[in-house]
Amino acid sequence: MSELRATLRLQFHRDFTLDDAIPLVDYFAGLGISHLYASPLLTARPGSLHGYDVIDPTRINPELGGEPALRRLVEALRSHGMGLILDIVSNHMAVGGAGNPWWLDVLEWGRRSPYAGFFDIQWNSPDPLLEGQLLVPFLRSDYGEVLQAGEIPLQFDVQTGSFHASHYEHRFPISPPSYGELLRATGHPALQDLALQFDALAGEEGYLQAAAPKARLAQLASQPEVRAAIEAMLGAYDSRRPEGLERLHALLEHQFYRLASWRTAADDINWRRFFDINELGGLRVERPRVFEATHAKIFELLEEGLIDGLRIDHIDGLADPRGYCRRLRRRLDRLDHGQHRPIYVEKILGQGEELHGDWQVDGTTGYEFMNQLSLLQHDPDGEAPLRALWHSLSGRPAEFLEEVRQARQLVLTGTLAGDFESAAQALLQVARGNLMTRDLTFGQIRRALLELISHFPVYRTYIGACGRPAQDEPFFRQALEGARSTLNEAEWPLLAHLDRWLGGEPLRSLPPGVVRKVRRHACVRFQQVTAPAAAKAVEDTAFYRSGMLLSRNDVGFDSQRFSAAPEDFHAACLRRRQRFPDNLLASATHDHKRGEDTRARLAVLSERAGWYAERVQRWLLLAQPLRRSHGDGPAPAPADELMLYQTLLGSWPLDLAPDDDEGLRAYAGRLRQWQEKALREAKLYSSWSAPNAPYEEACRSFLDDLLEKPAGARLREEIAASAASIAPAGALNSLAQTLLRMTVPGVPDLYQGTEFWDFSLVDPDNRRPVDFTARRQALAQDTEPAGLLEDWRDGRIKQALIARTLALRARYPALFSAGDYLPLEVAGEHSARLLAFARHHAGQWAVVLVPRLASGLLGEGGQPLIEAAQWTDTRVLLPATPELRGLFSGDAVPDRKGELFVREALATFPVGLFHGA
Numbered sequence: 022m023s024e025l026r027a028t029l030r031l032q033f034h035r036d037f038t039l040d041d042a043i044p045l046v047d048y049f050a051g052l053g054i055s056h057l058y059a060s061p062l063l064t065a066r067p068g069s070l071h072g073y074d075v076i077d078p079t080r081i082n083p084e085l086g087g088e089p090a091l092r093r094l095v096e097a098l099r100s101h102g103m104g105l106i107l108d109i110v111s112n113h114m115a116v117g118g119a120g121n122p123w124w125l126d127v128l129e130w131g132r133r134s135p136y137a138g139f140f141d142i143q144w145n146s147p148d149p150l151l152e153g154q155l156l157v158p159f160l161r162s163d164y165g166e167v168l169q170a171g172e173i174p175l176q177f178d179v180q181t182g183s184f185h186a187s188h189y190e191h192r193f194p195i196s197p198p199s200y201g202e203l204l205r206a207t208g209h210p211a212l213q214d215l216a217l218q219f220d221a222l223a224g225e226e227g228y229l230q231a232a233a234p235k236a237r238l239a240q241l242a243s244q245p246e247v248r249a250a251i252e253a254m255l256g257a258y259d260s261r262r263p264e265g266l267e268r269l270h271a272l273l274e275h276q277f278y279r280l281a282s283w284r285t286a287a288d289d290i291n292w293r294r295f296f297d298i299n300e301l302g303g304l305r306v307e308r309p310r311v312f313e314a315t316h317a318k319i320f321e322l323l324e325e326g327l328i329d330g331l332r333i334d335h336i337d338g339l340a341d342p343r344g345y346c347r348r349l350r351r352r353l354d355r356l357d358h359g360q361h362r363p364i365y366v367e368k369i370l371g372q373g374e375e376l377h378g379d380w381q382v383d384g385t386t387g388y389e390f391m392n393q394l395s396l397l398q399h400d401p402d403g404e405a406p407l408r409a410l411w412h413s414l415s416g417r418p419a420e421f422l423e424e425v426r427q428a429r430q431l432v433l434t435g436t437l438a439g440d441f442e443s444a445a446q447a448l449l450q451v452a453r454g455n456l457m458t459r460d461l462t463f464g465q466i467r468r469a470l471l472e473l474i475s476h477f478p479v480y481r482t483y484i485g486a487c488g489r490p491a492q493d494e495p496f497f498r499q500a501l502e503g504a505r506s507t508l509n510e511a512e513w514p515l516l517a518h519l520d521r522w523l524g525g526e527p528l529r530s531l532p533p534g535v536v537r538k539v540r541r542h543a544c545v546r547f548q549q550v551t552a553p554a555a556a557k558a559v560e561d562t563a564f565y566r567s568g569m570l571l572s573r574n575d576v577g578f579d580s581q582r583f584s585a586a587p588e589d590f591h592a593a594c595l596r597r598r599q600r601f602p603d604n605l606l607a608s609a610t611h612d613h614k615r616g617e618d619t620r621a622r623l624a625v626l627s628e629r630a631g632w633y634a635e636r637v638q639r640w641l642l643l644a645q646p647l648r649r650s651h652g653d654g655p656a657p658a659p660a661d662e663l664m665l666y667q668t669l670l671g672s673w674p675l676d677l678a679p680d681d682d683e684g685l686r687a688y689a690g691r692l693r694q695w696q697e698k699a700l701r702e703a704k705l706y707s708s709w710s711a712p713n714a715p716y717e718e719a720c721r722s723f724l725d726d727l728l729e730k731p732a733g734a735r736l737r738e739e740i741a742a743s744a745a746s747i748a749p750a751g752a753l754n755s756l757a758q759t760l761l762r763m764t765v766p767g768v769p770d771l772y773q774g775t776e777f778w779d780f781s782l783v784d785p786d787n788r789r790p791v792d793f794t795a796r797r798q799a800l801a802q803d804t805e806p807a808g809l810l811e812d813w814r815d816g817r818i819k820q821a822l823i824a825r826t827l828a829l830r831a832r833y834p835a836l837f838s839a840g841d842y843l844p845l846e847v848a849g850e851h852s853a854r855l856l857a858f859a860r861h862h863a864g865q866w867a868v869v870l871v872p873r874l875a876s877g878l879l880g881e882g883g884q885p886l887i888e889a890a891q892w893t894d895t896r897v898l899l900p901a902t903p904e905l906r907g908l909f910s911g912d913a914v915p916d917r918k919g920e921l922f923v924r925e926a927l928a929t930f931p932v933g934l935f936h937g938a
């Protein structure tokens with residue numbers, strides 16, 4: 022099998038199965054991919070389009086073809102010398118519904134279930150109504166209303182001999198010790214002795230003894246008269262009648278769960294979720310038994326050599342990411358078949374943050390590289406005018422961090438309030454355990470903690486036995502200083518306590534026993550709330566509130582920073598080569614907010630800020646007749662309208678004419694999905710929990726008029742023309758980021774279909790079906806520069822660049838995997854418009870040249886190629902004078918001074934890769 026050289030991510034679901042991928046393997050091999058990188062394959066909720074809602078980790082999802090299909094796919098990959106990397110979900114499972122047997126067992130038996138310790142449940146709740154019970158917030162409305170409406174009927178399953186209540190797709194098992202009451206109520210003689218057997222299950226050993234009476238009940242229920250008696254009894258629990266309501270309520274109150282409206286989860290939840298999603302319950306994978314049970318199938322596939330690497334979803338959700346990763350590495354090393362299997366973690370790195378080196382992983386999934394690329398392609402001169410334009414027209418804060426701070430306050434007191442209260446309660450127990458701090462009140466702790474988390478600059482810290490690692494300390498200090506700036510001065514002493522409790526004082530310095538256990542618990546709760554608070558505040562709120570330039574709003578981006586110099590990009594590449602040389606390099610993912618080419622086109626606006634401002638002002642006037650009133654003013658609001666214009670500019674299809682009715686209809690359908698999500702994620706005029714139908718309808722009508730109605734024709738034509746005018750510069754940016762991703766230190770990662778132009782928006786738009794037939798045909802066509810440039814809008818030019826570059830990586834693997842990274846000096850008139858570096862290994866050379874901030878050099882040619890004369894005397898100074906051959910443009914021989922003139926090197930193709938010895 023090939024060494025890890027390039028990965029391609031595929032999203033599997035019932036409409037694109039493992040068998041559907043098999044005929045494409047030869048195409049992926051021809052493109053230059055060494056490893057497919059699969060979305061989660063374990064059994065997920067039926068119909069799942071992503072696989073992150075696992076309900077059974079012990080088998081491959083039958084909707085994807087099951088394990089036989091996986092084996093067929095691996096066989097096809099092996100026939101081409103390719104491998105498979107698998108995305109796994111260690112943090113959570115899908116709960117609710119009726120498909121997760123572990124979750125249903127916990128509902129049925131409470132703490133006595135062997136799976137009770139699998140989920141992160143607080144059985145000892147400060148709420149006396151939840152003591153020993155699990156809050157189950159899956160009802161469509163308030164419990165009493167739903168119960169009275171008969172929407173939680175009591176039912177009997179003849180096959181299993183078990184009772185349960187249900188609510189739509191949700192199943193709520195009745196605990197067997199309650200069966201006695203129900204069977205006695207049937208009045209049937211054959212069930213009376215059985216009722217006593219079920220009564221006996223109330224003891225500690227009841228769980229172990231329940232199978233036999235259940236089996237007997239199922240056997241008896243096969244008799245028509247017994248079944249009729251049970252059906253009659255169920256009628257007595259019909260809650261649409263007063264007496265039935267009283268009976269059913271009394272029965273439900275004696276279960277190990279408390280049914281509640283979905284709206285109660287934010288405040289009252291007593292188990293950890295994935296972010297604020299009620300249907301995803303957090304797992305305690307730090308426990309050995311849970312680790313083994315949830316990973317057994319993965320280890321089995323690894324042992325057989327079917328999987329060649331792992332991607333760990335949402336590593337920051339775990340109680341102990343370091344411990345988990347090191348345990349996983351040990352297991353993989355023991356299963357080694359003579360190859361190193363990489364482990365990648367999905368990790369959002371903040372500004373100045375680096376992945377901890379002692380986790381024993383091979384790197385991240387590459388979000389930080391997306392950010393580094395983006396910063397490189399934004400013109401710093403555009404920041405001030407674009408920021409001023411956004412603030413003056415939208416009325417929103419000019420600084421992104423202010424939006425983040427407000428959003429954190431919102432989510433910590435809203436959708437994540439229960440998680441926040443849990444962390445505050447844990448800290449209260451720490452305070453109560455010390456004579457010197459026992460007078461601190463819950464209110465004081467809560468206020469200080471709220472400000473601390475509101476100013477947290479990274480997802481989380483990684484507190485261990487020795488306290489906070491030195492690597493985390495600057496970020497905690499930054500949060501403390503931020504909290505001090507907004508907290509009442511009288512409560513500043515609370516921050517000193519939080520500093521000490523949350524890792525400032527090593528855990529191992531505390532006496533073993535309750536004190537250390539309480540402190541450790543508080544640290545875990547704190548770290549498991551800062552991560553979702555960051556994700557919900559930044560990715561799912563601030564990104565939809567702040568629209569200075571949307572190309573700087575994406576997963577893993579430090580959106581407060583607008584641009585960075587080439588020196589910063591070089592430094593990041595050198596650091597990556599030193600610390601994580603096999604880190605994945607992504608520019609598109611299944612989670613991105615905008616496709617890689619959408620962002621690349623929008624980045625051009627940083628170079629043309631004045632041009633953009635003039636057009637926006639004009640569009641706002643042209644749009645006046647299209648706006649609707651929604652009761653509280655015109656819609657869309659200025660911020661939402663400005664974001665829509667940027668979205669149109671960035672994603673307008675290259676082949677879409679403003680009078681193409683069918684094409685506009687399809688495009689409008691995509692935009693409507695984006696618009697609904699954008700409005701609800703912003704949580705300003707609408708939200709997922711309380712949709713504002715009049716405002717959303719007014720915004721939808723505005724979009725429809727703009728794209729599909731005669732009233733919007735003039736505005737539509739101007740936006741289309743503006744998108745077309747920046748499209749060549751956007752394509753040049755795209756080709757530059759494509760080449761950089763494949764040549765800098767790291768492993769290039771492609772997302773399905775992005776070998777053609779990717780003008781997608783946030784999911785579900787970025788998960789649309791891919792036309793692989795067109796891509797296969799294109800790969801077989803002529804790839805001469807002139808033809809590719811002539812037809813650049815069809816995307817073949819991007820695919821050809823990928824295929825040729827990956828072929829070179831396959832030819833010289835050590836050059837790109839282990840070669841030195843040498844930033845090259847650029848001289849001449851346009852030296853600031855070019856990034857250059859070399860890779861060198863054992864006498865082999867690769868020299869890479871990519872334009873940046875170069876839209877002004879393109880002219881009006883309509884192609885993403887800068888005319889040679891425009892480069893004038895711009896040249897690259899080489900450290901040696903190897904004989905170099907261009908990937909597309911033939912030989913390029915430096916002169917005797919060791920200089921490579923850009924006007925010659927990039928005369929026939931927009932970006933340059935030259936190799937030789």
